[in-house]
Amino acid sequence: MAKVAKIDASGIYYRELNQQIRRLATEGAQQIELHNVCGQRYIGTNLDRPVEIEIFGTPGNDLGAFMNGSEITVNGNAQDGCGNTMNEGKIVIQGHAGDIIGSSARGGKIFIKGSVSYRTGIHMKEYQNKQPAIVIGGTTQDFVGEYMAGGILVLLGLNLNGGENHKACFIGTGMHGGVIYIRGGIEDYQLGKEVGIAELAENDHQILHQLVSEFSSYFGYNAELILNHRFIKLFPRYLRPYGRLYAY
């Protein structure tokens, strides 16, 4: 039977809070509920074994940084650096999130119901059987997918009014791996020079179906209704975008 442990985080400094979480995880807690979280950083970093953490309130920056297999649910908004250099695990955010979500992640999944700020998925990678994925229900600011070297980024635009385009510019600048799927309007000038646009192929539909279904299951959407809409696919035009820059 799963053991659920609870912590009231009000007034606790992040270092103490994370020590308490670590202690609980080491003692064998499989599920940990954190209440009244207010800006504490690094929740989910350095746990010696994976646990499920449910957060009520607003966690601070670097939520799940370097995380290795835990699952975090945030009943609220998340701030910057969520999933930073994550190796494995899952983060579900029932609100919005800040800058550089999933920065340099090499594995794991991040689902965000609302919108995100700048540089989401920057320098995400993939490696062997690891392929990180970020699904954003709303829209994003500039530089989404910048320097992307692998992984899957899905932008659903569910909060755009009918006919309204995404506003982000420099999408996929410097991208040299991975794939970005976008639902909702976008103009050519909003894209980085290194990305190409393509229609979805059969395997793209499969990937999207899987990710959007999972997304919908967390946030109470109908996946079919979301998928029944035009998506475009952005891919890196070059594996080596800067290979011809130099004289030897």
Added chain:
Amino acid sequence: MKSYLEPKFIIQRDQERCIQCKVCITQCSVDTHYYDTEDDEVKSYPDTCVGCQRCVVFCPTQALTVKKNPNEYRENYNWSPEVIEDITKQAETGGILLTGMGNDRDYPIYWDHLLLNASQVTNPSIDPLREPMELATYLGRKPDRVEIDPDTLSLKTKLDPLVKLDIPIMFAAMSYGAVSINVQESLARAATEMGTLWDTGEGGLHSKLYKYGSHTVVQVASGRFGVHPDYLNAARVVEIKIGQGAKPGIGGHLPGEKVSDQVSLTRMIPQGTDALSPAPQHDIYSIEDLAQLIYALKEATNYTKPISVKIAAVHNSAAIASGMVRAGADIIVLDGFRGATGATPKIIRNNVGIPIELALASVDNRLRQEGLRNQASIVISGGIRNSGDVAKAIALGADAIYIGTAALVALGCHLCQQCHTGKCSWGICTTDPTLTKRINPDIGARRLANLLHSWSLELKDMLGGMGINAIESLRGNRLHLRGVGLTDTELRILGVRMAGE
């Protein structure tokens, strides 16, 4: 397009000595030597020669001499042959000129304008052959004050994690991918033998080298290659790399052809794609953000390891260093403009950054003025050539020194500056499987340990001469230095008096 470039070197083959053994052909990695079947003779084709001296060293009969091309341009101080060649190369390619190693220009070398003191009459010098001489150095955050329990006489103050070095000389960051695995193994083994540290650079830690973890500094740089909980936990020190002296302010591109299967495994990226390190770390746009990453790493390693932050020495290093210490860095690394690299735009290497001596003096000074000096150790790097430079650096305020180029020279590097081509004939800066075999880790580790051993003997000699028996007494002790041939401003920044004063 016809190239207007001329050969850089000429090869003189003494035909009386040459025994046609073809060793030069097999040793050369740029196809300078060849066997002419019609003449039944080994010949050379100097166009490709880079002056690495590999054939000269390995020729069993000393038949070869490699010389600078004596072909002379009309003299012009402004338009030197190198300037003309660079323009020619750019006119023919349209690219950024790449090079390897560190700044090779004739900017001042301040070490050569600083002289150490020795005891005469009024205080006795010490003979290190007969008396103990302490080189041990502790890196990390030191407390403002210590409290001793009067009953047990044990330390009451809880110390931050410290790293003990038996000698204050470590091996600088050189990533796997830039240098070969055999080079890294040589460094790791020598560091372990000599009680010091080596640094992975930003290319991850090969599974084969995890066993040297307790003597390893692992880097977290903008590419975050191979940064994984096991990697962080294996290390003795975790180092955040903001910049390096050979290319301050810019990122790095490890070309896809160097990303072999082993490099891909270690960096945790797909094989054959470029490994791009962005210029900034995108989670660090301010000192506050740096603090965030420092503490993320402290959290990730449960506060058991010092966190180091490395920057290139630039104009405002002192103010930046102050911010770094306030952000929580336990060790700060300053890499001077002579610091080397596997590849850098030549224009950056030759024109950006400041001399490490001035950066060190001003950083040490600033941290003292602000009462922060005990909170972080200072490690410097960038062109340290011998134990004299090490002693002077410690007297200027460094806790320890990183050596990179000197370590590579110990392994055979002849500074031909072709690191960026991946064709290092000495088997150092390459991932080519055949060339890589030229470094045997047994011999490599021996050569490196020998170098450190020599320098530690010399350091002890210098300390003894000054009448002190611990490196700690030299640290930041600028009274042991005097300047020669320096202006008042230079002396003021270095905080040393003119010789004779």
